Amino acid sequence: MAFLTFSNVTKQYGTRRALANLTCGAEAGRITGLLGPNGSGKTTMLKLAAGLLQPTDGEVRIGGLVPGTQTKACTAYLPDRVSLPQHFRAADAVALFRDFYEDFDAAKASEMLRTLGIEPRQRISAMSKGMQEKTQLCLTMARNAKLFLLDEPLGGVDPATRDYILSTIIRGYNEGAALVISTHIIGDVERILDDVLFLQNGCVTVADSAEHLRETRGKSVDGIFREVFSCLQN
Amino acid sequence: MEWNIRADRPVYLQLLEQLEAAVASGAYAPGERLPGVRELAAQAGVNPNTMQRALAELETRGLVRTQRTAGRTVTDDAQAIASARRALAMRSAREFLAAAHALGLTNEEAAELLAAAIREE
The missing domain is CATH 1.10.10.10 (Winged helix-like DNA-binding domain superfamily/Winged helix DNA-binding domain)
Known part of the structure; x- marks a missing residue:
């Protein structure tokens, strides 16, 4: 039984359908990649799991519970854009997370920020976009959550820093937690994935383990992704 | 590493x-x-x-x-390590031999090439 489950979930924004009768899941102790082109529904799925949106139809469950106050306490969500107040200093953000989340490890967050070269006194507004994203990622990964939802964690980060971010994710997350990463930069992320979900127009088109895909198709997940999506466009 | x-x-x-x-x-x-x-x-x-x-x-x-x-x-266990080393080296040797065959070399020519490479080293 997957820790995070979507059962026949539809999400409609007005007349636009973002998710269409979607059924899938993410298991505890595994890293699941949510892969799809822009507008395929990745962010909508993560927001539903984070309890920020309500499904139009169907059910989302986290450890059997409907997303809400209880699940939010054990879910670490990294939004696709920086949500930290601009006038904050890095240390203020750490203090905010400490006040807000019982499972937050402030010492771990400070240590991660330090290794990434971010000073406690640095203001968010004075940071580059990549630095702001790194700050937010450190804060998210320093929680001892059961479910991590990372929406495009590599979006604004330069290629040289990506490996560093990925190893920070691997070293940082709570063992036994379910970790979901959405991305369209598949080549850089696929080696850390257990499971893969391809999303197209609000539907899951492929759900498999990354290694099984490589074994059976003889190419990278990135290569398969390009193949699948060029087929669908024809 | x-x-x-x-x-x-x-x-x-x-x-x-x-x-x-x-x-x-x-x-x-x-x-x-x-x-x-x-x-x-x-x-x-x-x-x-x-x-x-x-x-x-x-x-x-x-x-x-x-x-x-x-x-x-x-x-x-030194013996276990030695046999792993030998197995890996043997695989490289087979790959070399296959590449030599693919180029149309005989076994003798392949062996001679290897000996020449050793002398050059």
Whole structure:
């Protein structure tokens, strides 16, 4: 039984359908990649799991519970854009997370920020976009959550820093937690994935383990992704 | 150690090959304590479960072992390491021979080339 489950979930924004009768899941102790082109529904799925949106139809469950106050306490969500107040200093953000989340490890967050070269006194507004994203990622990964939802964690980060971010994710997350990463930069992320979900127009088109895909198709997940999506466009 | 993991082959096999080579070559010394699974996975930039699977296979092959207090260590069985080294070297030798055959060389010519390469060194 997957820790995070979507059962026949539809999400409609007005007349636009973002998710269409979607059924899938993410298991505890595994890293699941949510892969799809822009507008395929990745962010909508993560927001539903984070309890920020309500499904139009169907059910989302986290450890059997409907997303809400209880699940939010054990879910670490990294939004696709920086949500930290601009006038904050890095240390203020750490203090905010400490006040807000019982499972937050402030010492771990400070240590991660330090290794990434971010000073406690640095203001968010004075940071580059990549630095702001790194700050937010450190804060998210320093929680001892059961479910991590990372929406495009590599979006604004330069290629040289990506490996560093990925190893920070691997070293940082709570063992036994379910970790979901959405991305369209598949080549850089696929080696850390257990499971893969391809999303197209609000539907899951492929759900498999990354290694099984490589074994059976003889190419990278990135290569398969390009193949699948060029087929669908024809 | 340096890792070189590509995405177009199963990662598990590449980890197994590279870990085996590291033990066979002494990059991981006999009896040396290995970093934890998560740390190794982070260094290689791969999934921790995949790294765990490769280490378990390495253990089955007798090249590493898990000790309750010391974590995972490289075997100190010199014979096991020597036979792993020989198996890996034999694979390279076969690859060389296959490449030589593909170029139309005979076994004797291939052996002569290898001897010449040794003399040049």
